[in-house]
Amino acid sequence: MKKSSMLKVEGVSVSYGPVRALENISIEVDRREIVALIGANGAGKTTLLKAILGVQKVQSGKVLFLGDDITNSSTDKVANMGLGLIPEGHLVFSTMTVLENLQLGAYHNPQDFNDNLENVFESFPVLRKRIHQTAGTLSGGEQQMLSIARTLMSKPELVMVDELSLGLAPKVVSEIFDILGDLNNKGYTILLAEQNAKKTLEFANRAYVMETGRVVLQGLTQELMSHPEVRRAYLGSNV
Amino acid sequence: MEIFAAQLLNGLSLGSMYVLLVLGFNLMLLVAKIIQFAYPHLVVLSMYVCWGVLRHTDNMLLVVLASVASCIVVNVAIEPIFRLLAKRHGLDINVSFVVSMSMALLITDVMSHLLNYGYPIAFPTEWVGKSIFSSGLIAFSAGQAYALFGGIAAVAAFFYLLYRTRQGRVLRAISENSLLSSIIGIPIIKTRVLSYAIAGLLGGLTAVMFARLLGSASPGLGDFVGMKVVAASILAGLGNLKGGLVCGLLLGIAESMAIGYLAGSWSNAIAFMMMLVIMLIKPEGLFGIEA
Numbered sequence: 001m002k003k004s005s006m007l008k009v010e011g012v013s014v015s016y017g018p019v020r021a022l023e024n025i026s027i028e029v030d031r032r033e034i035v036a037l038i039g040a041n042g043a044g045k046t047t048l049l050k051a052i053l054g055v056q057k058v059q060s061g062k063v064l065f066l067g068d069d070i071t072n073s074s075t076d077k078v079a080n081m082g083l084g085l086i087p088e089g090h091l092v093f094s095t096m097t098v099l100e101n102l103q104l105g106a107y108h109n110p111q112d113f114n115d116n117l118e119n120v121f122e123s124f125p126v127l128r129k130r131i132h133q134t135a136g137t138l139s140g141g142e143q144q145m146l147s148i149a150r151t152l153m154s155k156p157e158l159v160m161v162d163e164l165s166l167g168l169a170p171k172v173v174s175e176i177f178d179i180l181g182d183l184n185n186k187g188y189t190i191l192l193a194e195q196n197a198k199k200t201l202e203f204a205n206r207a208y209v210m211e212t213g214r215v216v217l218q219g220l221t222q223e224l225m226s227h228p229e230v231r232r233a234y235l236g237s238n239v
Numbered sequence: 240m241e242i243f244a245a246q247l248l249n250g251l252s253l254g255s256m257y258v259l260l261v262l263g264f265n266l267m268l269l270v271a272k273i274i275q276f277a278y279p280h281l282v283v284l285s286m287y288v289c290w291g292v293l294r295h296t297d298n299m300l301l302v303v304l305a306s307v308a309s310c311i312v313v314n315v316a317i318e319p320i321f322r323l324l325a326k327r328h329g330l331d332i333n334v335s336f337v338v339s340m341s342m343a344l345l346i347t348d349v350m351s352h353l354l355n356y357g358y359p360i361a362f363p364t365e366w367v368g369k370s371i372f373s374s375g376l377i378a379f380s381a382g383q384a385y386a387l388f389g390g391i392a393a394v395a396a397f398f399y400l401l402y403r404t405r406q407g408r409v410l411r412a413i414s415e416n417s418l419l420s421s422i423i424g425i426p427i428i429k430t431r432v433l434s435y436a437i438a439g440l441l442g443g444l445t446a447v448m449f450a451r452l453l454g455s456a457s458p459g460l461g462d463f464v465g466m467k468v469v470a471a472s473i474l475a476g477l478g479n480l481k482g483g484l485v486c487g488l489l490l491g492i493a494e495s496m497a498i499g500y501l502a503g504s505w506s507n508a509i510a511f512m513m514m515l516v517i518m519l520i521k522p523e524g525l526f527g528i529e530a
């Protein structure tokens with residue numbers, strides 16, 4: 001059976017002024033997959049996600065989403081097409097309530113608001129209790145949950161998460177990974193960018209390993225986990 | 240005591256005009272990230288439009304519509320200039336401050352060379368209205384009533400829009416974090432243009448109420464009011480809407496009290512002293528900067 005490709009990045013290069021951050025990157029995400037981008041700090045993961053979403057300008061190459069060329073399209077248009085990014089640092093609108101954050105997430109998807117809200121609360125019950133609380137007063141883990149929930153309110157086709165685990169306690173991280181697993185079972189396609197390679201490789205189906213703006217390795221996560229280079233550089237093993 | 244009551248009423252009507260302008264000014268600062276120094280000048284320009292239309296009709300609705308429409312159109316027409324500047328320099332508040340200051344000079348020039356031969360304009364006496372209430376020294380003119388109650392209604396509508404509607408939520412989101420807003424799919428440019436339009440709407444309404452309150456306008460009025468709007472905004476803390484509400488009213492009251500109790504020309508010295516003392520004690524303004 002031929003798998004349907006959801007996101008296709010073809011030979012994309014991005015520079016910040018004279019500094020090249022991505023060099024001829026190609027990745028692909030198929031429907032219902034969990035794909036990981038792993039690599040050290042500064043490898044270019046965030047830049048790639050921003051380039052996909054149109055926040056960062058692409059110098060050459062192409063980004064295709066559901067068959068449409070979205071290279072350098074405006075971010076609100078791309079988001080409206082079903083691309084959701086949960087940015088690094090569990091960002092929320094901290095002066096607004098949990099409910100207002102979720103309402104903002106539903107900007108492009110105001111119909112069925114109550115049903116979507118119910119679904120999101122099923123995945124993140126803690127948010128239901130905090131619904132009228134100011135988002136800035138939530139714990140880091142709760143803010144990350146709100147950030148994911150806010151993205152889900154737009155019913156995205158593809159959920160991209162940048163540094164899910166950064167700054168969160170391991171227990172909270174496991175909890176959020178479990179929830180993302182459930183979401184994947186419900187049909188969501190997920191692209192994760194993570195420095196925390198071990199947990200991510202255990203969770204994802206496929207992964208791309210990035211170093212200084214290039215993809216240096218790619219494949220199924222089971223295979224990558226036994227790859228000597230990956231074990232040495234990312235899994236802290238001395239084999 | 241009677242002087243106090245009279246000047247308090249005066250101050251509240253004048254202050255509610257300052258409040259409206261401070262709100263419009265801060266909205267553009269928060270959402271579009273600009274200092275629009277020429278905003279009060281545009282409002283004075285709308286007073287000229289109001290005056291011009293009044294010479295042809297005394298249909299109140301038409302007059303209000305013309306003033307409001309002109310203020311919205313001009314304010315929105317200016318937006319691409321600031322967008323271009325932001326593209327070149329990033330969102331640099333200093334750049335927009337300098338450019339809008341020269342814009343203010345230009346508008347003042349237009350009024351002093353092209354409109355009514357540079358003479359002050361006077362609105363019809365029935366426009367300001369007789370006192371609708373007087374007792375001893377206290378007199379409350381129809382114009383003051385319009386300014387005070389119209390001002391209260393407009394401020395209430397503004398806060399309702401901002402805190403109770405979908406568009407208001409989006410405006411607040413961009414004001415808090417424009418990058419995050421764009422990542423979740425909010426159209427940034429469209430919403431910024433909306434903030435210019437809302438400020439234009441507030442400005443147009445203020446122009447009509449100001450005309451009824453003052454009964455006249457002159458090319459220099461923009462500078463005069465502009466300075467106070469900026470001062471009140473800084474006193475409150477730039478971008479702080481609720482603080483702006485309080486400081487706009489306080490400024491109006493302080494000005495009226497100075498006129499009531501001292502030789503009127505000293506009101507500016509008082510304003511300066513207040514500004515100096517507050518800035519020495521709280522450089523971030525009374526209520527804190529939120530821009």
Ligand SMILES: Nc1ncnc2c1ncn2[C@@H]1O[C@H](COP(=O)(O)OP(=O)(O)O)[C@@H](O)[C@H]1O
Pocket residue numbers: 016019020021039040041042043044045046047048
């Ligand atoms: N706004 C920026 N301006 C200049 N250089 C940047 C900017 N953002 C990232 N970079 C550079 O681009 C490279 C990739 O960064 P990034 O995409 O953030 O990596 P990662 O997310 O994998 O840690 C790094 O060398 C970083 O220093």
Ligand SMILES: [Mg+2]
Pocket residue numbers: 042045046047088162163
């Ligand atoms: Mg990163």
